[in-house]
Amino acid sequence: MKALVWHGKEDIRCDTVTDPEIEHERDAIIKVTSCAICGSDLHLFHNYIPAMMPGDIMGHETMGEVVEVGSGVNGKLKKGDRIVVPFTIICGECEQCRRGNFSVCETTNRNKKIAEKVFGHTTAGLFGYTHLTGGYPGGQAEYLRVPFADKTHIKVPDSLSDEQALFLSDILPTGWQAAVQCDIEPDDTVAVWGCGPVGQMAIRSAILLGAKQVIAIDRLPERLSMAEAAGAITINFEKESVVGRLNELTDSKGPEKCIDAVGFESHVSVAQPDSVLDRAKQMFMMENDRPHALREAIYVCRPGGIISIPGVYGGFSDKIPMGMLMNKGLTIRTGQTHVNRWTDDLLQRIEDGQIDPSFVITHTMPLERGPEMYRVFRDKQDSCVKVVLKP
Amino acid sequence: MFYLSNYVRSKGDPKVVSSGPSSLTSADRLARNLGWFSIALGSLELFAPHRVTRTLGMEGREGLIRAYGVRELLAGVMSLSVDKKAGMWSRVAGDGLDMATLASELRFSNRRAGNVLVAMIMVGGITALDYIAAQDVGKQHDPKRGRKRDYSSRSGFPKGLQAVKGAALPQPASAGIGQREPAPF
Numbered sequence: 001m002k003a004l005v006w007h008g009k010e011d012i013r014c015d016t017v018t019d020p021e022i023e024h025e026r027d028a029i030i031k032v033t034s035c036a037i038c039g040s041d042l043h044l045f046h047n048y049i050p051a052m053m054p055g056d057i058m059g060h061e062t063m064g065e066v067v068e069v070g071s072g073v074n075g076k077l078k079k080g081d082r083i084v085v086p087f088t089i090i091c092g093e094c095e096q097c098r099r100g101n102f103s104v105c106e107t108t109n110r111n112k113k114i115a116e117k118v119f120g121h122t123t124a125g126l127f128g129y130t131h132l133t134g135g136y137p138g139g140q141a142e143y144l145r146v147p148f149a150d151k152t153h154i155k156v157p158d159s160l161s162d163e164q165a166l167f168l169s170d171i172l173p174t175g176w177q178a179a180v181q182c183d184i185e186p187d188d189t190v191a192v193w194g195c196g197p198v199g200q201m202a203i204r205s206a207i208l209l210g211a212k213q214v215i216a217i218d219r220l221p222e223r224l225s226m227a228e229a230a231g232a233i234t235i236n237f238e239k240e241s242v243v244g245r246l247n248e249l250t251d252s253k254g255p256e257k258c259i260d261a262v263g264f265e266s267h268v269s270v271a272q273p274d275s276v277l278d279r280a281k282q283m284f285m286m287e288n289d290r291p292h293a294l295r296e297a298i299y300v301c302r303p304g305g306i307i308s309i310p311g312v313y314g315g316f317s318d319k320i321p322m323g324m325l326m327n328k329g330l331t332i333r334t335g336q337t338h339v340n341r342w343t344d345d346l347l348q349r350i351e352d353g354q355i356d357p358s359f360v361i362t363h364t365m366p367l368e369r370g371p372e373m374y375r376v377f378r379d380k381q382d383s384c385v386k387v388v389l390k391p
Numbered sequence: 392m393f394y395l396s397n398y399v400r401s402k403g404d405p406k407v408v409s410s411g412p413s414s415l416t417s418a419d420r421l422a423r424n425l426g427w428f429s430i431a432l433g434s435l436e437l438f439a440p441h442r443v444t445r446t447l448g449m450e451g452r453e454g455l456i457r458a459y460g461v462r463e464l465l466a467g468v469m470s471l472s473v474d475k476k477a478g479m480w481s482r483v484a485g486d487g488l489d490m491a492t493l494a495s496e497l498r499f500s501n502r503r504a505g506n507v508l509v510a511m512i513m514v515g516g517i518t519a520l521d522y523i524a525a526q527d528v529g530k531q532h533d534p535k536r537g538r539k540r541d542y543s544s545r546s547g548f549p550k551g552l553q554a555v556k557g558a559a560l561p562q563p564a565s566a567g568i569g570q571r572e573p574a575p576f
Contacts, residue, residue, distance in 0.1 A: 005407060010419060010473065014411040023403025045414075046473050055400075055407050110401070137404050145403055186557070204547050210557030226542035231552045268474075283472050354555045359547035362540070371414035375532070382537025 002391065003141035004370040006056045009047035012371045017057065020137065020145035025072030028149035030064035030083065034162040035139045037061075037370070037387045038170055039196050040312045042378050043265065044129070048288065048314050051114070051131040060087035060127040061169040062139025063162060069149070076150040083153040084168045085139060085146055086339035089125040092151035103336035108148055109134045123336065140370060142391040154343045157351070163358035164350055166388065167201070172357045173342040175201025175261070178310035180342075181333035182257035184209040191215045191246055191255040191300070192232070193293040195223035197360050197386045198310050199261035203232050204355055211257070215249060217242055217293075219267060222383040226360070238271070243300050254302040263311025264289035274319065281318065288315030298325050309334035360386045367391040418527030422475040425524055428517075429467030429482060436460030447510060448503030449496055459489070476532065479525035486518040 005015040020029055038061050043049050063084040066077050077083065090097050091107035108125035109115050115122040115132050125147065128138015136147065146152055156165040175198050182190060190206040192199050195218035206214045207230060216227035217235045224234040235245045246255055266272070268279045268290065278290035297307050298321050307330055325332070349355050362385045365373050373387045400406060415423075436443055437460030440453040449456070462485055470478030493511045497504055530536075548555050 001405070002411075003405060005410075007410070007413065010415055012414045016408045016411070017405035018408060020405050021403040023401060027403065057405060135400075137400075141405070200547070205559075207548075207552070207556055208559040210559070222540055222542055226545050229543050229546045230548065231546070231556070279474070283468055283474075349559070353549045354558050355547055356549050357547065359542075359545040362542075368411075371412055374414045375416075376537070379532045379536070380534045383540035383542075384537075385542070 001142035002367055003057045003137075004059065004367065004374075004389075006044060006052055006058055007054045010045060012045060012058060012374050014368050014370055017141070020143050022068055022070045023145065024147060025070040026148050026150050027070040028066050028073055028077050028146045028153075029068040030062075030085065030144050030146060031067045032062055032064040032139055032142055032144055032391045033082075034064070034166050035059050035062040035141075035367075035389050035391070036166060036169075037140070037373060037377055037389070039198060039263070041128070041374070043263075043312055043314060045374055045378060046265070048264070048282075049130045050315070051135075053131060053135070056128070056131075056135065057137035057141055058128045059138030059140030060129060061166060061171070062127070062144055063156065063166050063169065064139075064144065066149075067143070073150045077153060081153075082156045082158070083146075084156055084165050084343075085127065085144065086152060086154060086168075086173075086343065087127055087129075087170045088336060088339050089127065089134070089136065089147055089152050090340060091148050097151075100338055100341045102338040102340050108152075111135060126336070140367065140389060142367070151340075154340070154347065156347075160350060161358070163361055163388065164356055165347075167197075167357040167360070168339075168343050168346060168350075170337065170339065171197045171201050171360070171386075172346055172355075173339045174198050174310050174337040175203075176205040176342050176346060177335075177337050178202045178259050178261065178308045179205035179209050179211075181308040182206070182209075182259065182306050184211050184257060186210050187212050188257050189213045189215065189250050189255040190257040190259065191217065191297070192227075192259045192261055193217045193297060194260070194262035194311065195220070195227045195234075196261065199223075199259075200226055200230070200360050200385070201357065202259050202261050202310065203227050204230050206257075206259075207231055208349070208354060213249065215246060215255065220380060223385060226385065229359075237267075238269070242296060246300050250302070254300050254305070256302045256305045258297040258301045258305065258307045260294050260297050260307065260309045260311045262293035263309075264291060264313045264317065266290040266292035278318070287318045289313050289317040291317040291320060295319065295321060298328075298330065301328065301330055303328040303330070306331045306333065308332075310337070361388050363387045365389055416527075416531050418524055418531050419475065421520065421524045422470050422479055422528050425482060425517075425521060426467045426470030426475075426478060429463045429470060429478075433460045433463030433465075433467055436463060446503065447493070447496060447507050448501040455492070459485075459492075462488075475528045476525065479521055479528055482521045483518065483525055486514055486521055489514050490518070 094106040105124035125134030216232040281287035440456035
């Protein structure tokens with residue numbers, strides 16, 4: 001089959017690989033009908049996330065049709081079922097899964113020993129990600145083996161198109177969890193740093209959750225226009241001061257709730273000197289992350305406020321203003337998304353027409369053009385916000 | 392071809408059979424090769440400056456060569472990073488400095504003037520490659536490539552913004568995380 005394979009920094013190829021096989025009785029194989037490139041795939045593309053290996057198949061936003069089922073799936077799935085595959089692989093039985101903390105499932109990371117050494121404790125296995133999270137082959141391919149398939153799936157009704165359902169795999173629940181973690185109240189201002197796909201979903205989630213005003217921060221006009229379409233007030237940080245404008249919009253009190261949907265690859269600009277220093281340190285492996293957006297959020301957030309971080313962080317971040325964080329009494333909530341905690345509710349909202357996540361798709365291409373689309377997405381060419389690939 | 396991950400994979404995982412086209416462009420590859428060249432030259436200049444000064448008749452200027460070595464290493468690291476364009480242009484600037492230094496050593500009194508001339512020709516060739524790579528990398532990764540589009544009609548709310556604002560009840564995460572009832576499967 002064809003698959004997008006990581007061969008090193010900025011080197012993704014559309015390779016011919018062997019077909020996946022059922023390995024365990026709880027496995028299923030799906031024929032992929034749609035998959036997408038995620039912003040966090042770019043961290044792997046840039047080789048900032050450790051423990052990738054040449055030959056790893058990319059992709060963790062995938063859906064398709066079940067073509068083979070292991071004997072232990074126990075009727076939960078059958079051939080022909082149409083499913084979205086959540087990016088977190090879950091057993092559904094461990095203590096964390098029982099609590100709904102699916103992204104820290106204690107069972108599914110097959111490289112648990114390494115994860116325990118690096119993170120202190122294991123986290124869930126993830127598709128198409130680092131070997132620290134199991135190194136499971138991803139879904140930017142024609143077929144995907146889904147481990148623990150009896151639990152790791154979201155059944156999709158025929159009434160929804162692939163484009164409407166696909167983002168239940170990651171970005172929609174990720175944006176949703178980011179907003180839910182903010183404990184939004186009706187008089188809250190929610191500021192969202194980053195208007196990429198997760199930021200766009202977080203903006204819409206904050207609106208659904210009833211925020212008084214949502215403020216979107218980015219520098220790309222096309223992304224800001226998409227945020228504005230959902231009712232957000234926009235700030236182009238290349239044209240105006242983020243702190244100044246946020247204070248202006250909140251009677252100098254700052255937003256109560258802040259969402260960092262940027263993560264560890266903040267834009268580098270001399271107007272943000274800390275980002276230049278971070279970049280230099282990153283180049284010489286003295287720091288993993290460029291947390292400019294997080295620093296800014298901590299600075300501008302209203303005392304007693306909440307900072308929610310759906311953006312991915314890779315390792316060590318320098319110069320996080322802990323004194324500011326502590327003295328302002330801010331709460332930080334973060335984590336990989338507990339996808340299945342939210343998907344029943346979100347699927348219902350899509351079916352009810354409250355939200356249609358397909359708005360974010362700007363490019364639909366055959367899988368073979370995946371390597372090129374990684375470049376286009378990374379370089380933000382052709383007003384690219386979200387790429388869907390069709391195997 | 393050897394793929395390490397083929398050997399660390401479990402039985403059911405796909406193995407690479409053959410490779411297809413890469414996301415790396417020819418300009419990326421050229422920049423990467425020039426980056427490694429920078430690292431090699433920089434290391435030589437930093438750790439064995441005497442070899443360089445002897446070859447070029449520049450004895451006594453080892454400190455300068457060491458400084459150039461550091462410059463080459465920095466340019467190499469930048470060229471190998473995702474900020475290749477900055478790395479390439481820093482190499483072009485460095486080439487200019489190298490050329491000026493070599494030109495100052497091209498005099499009749501220098502018994503190694505022939506070597507200096509050869510070095511200048513080599514630096515000229517490398518400069519051309521650096522310039523081409525800098526231009527091509529800049530063009531290929533230019534965010535201005537492609538159409539500029541406006542997404543101001545993409546609300547994502549089929550029923551309209553006013554109909555859905557506040558449609559979801561707030562769900563306090565503090566009361567939920569770690570204590571919530573298991574989600575139904």
